[in-house]
Amino acid sequence: MKLTIHTFQLPLRHTFSITHESRDVMPSLIVELSQDGLSGFGEATETRYYGITLENMSQRLEALRPVIETARLDAPEAFWEHMRAHLADAPFILCALDQAAHDLYGKLHNTTVYERWGLSMEQVPRSNYTIGMASIPEMVSKMEDQPWPLYKIKLGTSHDLEIIKALRAKTDAVFRIDANTAWTAEQTLEYAPRLKELGVEFIEQPLKANDWEGMKQVYANCALPVIADESCHVEADVARCYGFFHGINIKLMKCGGLTPARRMAEHAKKLGLKVMAGCMTESSVGISAIAQLLPLLDYVDMDGAMLLSEDPAEGVSLDANGYASFSARKGTGAQLKKLA
The missing domain is CATH 3.30.390.10 (Enolase-like, N-terminal domain)
Incomplete structure (x- = not known):
């Protein structure tokens, strides 16, 4: 090679x-x-x-x-x-x-x-579209700039509930919350019932990755499911998350690629955990790889290439309903545009 x-x-x-x-x-x-x-x-x-x-x-x-x-x-x-x-x-x-x-x-x-893995794309989850943290008017503007049926909202401010209320006033879309380790257990348990009323599906990584005592409390009492991200990087972390989270978010770059990601998804399923795959802000090369896991997933966050103003690659893309649209190429379907 x-x-x-x-x-x-x-x-x-x-x-x-x-x-x-x-x-x-x-x-x-x-x-x-x-x-x-x-x-x-x-x-x-x-x-x-x-x-x-x-x-x-x-x-x-x-x-x-x-x-x-x-x-x-x-x-x-x-x-x-x-x-x-x-x-x-x-x-x-x-x-x-x-x-x-x-x-x-x-x-x-x-x-x-x-x-090659023996999987079918007949029934797969749709991807969310991510709204990064900004002022409330900016977040509303970003959402209105990209109409979508399912949003992931990045939080971690002193006015997180106000953000969700303002966004909810502008759309009927489903919301997912990613607190990126910014909350305490007490905040999570306080916010969750109101977030549920506001149409939030789940909360991703509310607490710091090493706050297992806090997560035990949240897992037992939270009004919404909680999904591990920073607490679940590699294969050994899957079993560690059992009894502390309702699901895991697999990041290919953090675990080392498709090979371990597939094993993580299968292990999580056996434990009864929900399985999500997430992306970084990346080109269609990385997104096309994530898409291969779709039949193994309950949720997916593969909007990274949509967040770019210019993508140097092509491959799997998302349609207006958030579903993956596959390239005719084999493998993952990825290709650099300058080589196409």
Whole structure:
């Protein structure tokens, strides 16, 4: 295989704010693995609050180039295990390589990833559209700029209920709340009944990731289901969340790619947990990979490419009802536009 590293500064439609940061541009690294005239693509975005930059990801990949380019692609899962031996401490890079390997393998064998897994897209969840934190007028404007049946609202302010009331006055859409670890157990239990009345479906990660005592209290008494995000990064975290959350949100970059994400989803289902997959602010390369998991999911947040004013890639997209529209290409269906 041949490794090619592409870097992009992805421009956002609006300033995107969460508890951790605000940004207008998302730096992204896209890995291309090529063999027999075909290419597979995978993505990892810069996340500075985790210490992940384009520079250190690129340097690590260059150092591993001889290992990557001499590896066999007998199966993406075997490739992932081979790469994990070198990248156990770098799940974002491992994710990009794993996505690219799944994409390339599918293209080489004329199958989509989900077909290879024996899955059907007949019944899958629709994606929410995310409204980042801003002033209430700005959040209302963002929502009205993108009519959608299902919104995820980023909270973590001193006036969170007022935000939801203002947005609810403008739409009948279903709401999901992502507090991004900003609340206490007491706040969560106080807010939840009112949020439920305002048409909120669930609350994502209300407490800090290590506040297990608080989550035990919330899990037992909350008027709404609670979904783990920051508390569930890797496979070992799935069992840890049982009895503290009603479901988990799987992020491909945090867990290391499609290979572990599929196992996490299957494990969660066996435990009776709801399963969600979420995205970063990323191009259609990463979104196309997430879409392969749809038949295993109860909820999905795969609007990352919609938050961009310019997408360097194409593949799986979302229709006006929030459902995935698939590319005719095999693998994950991803492709860089300049190579199309």
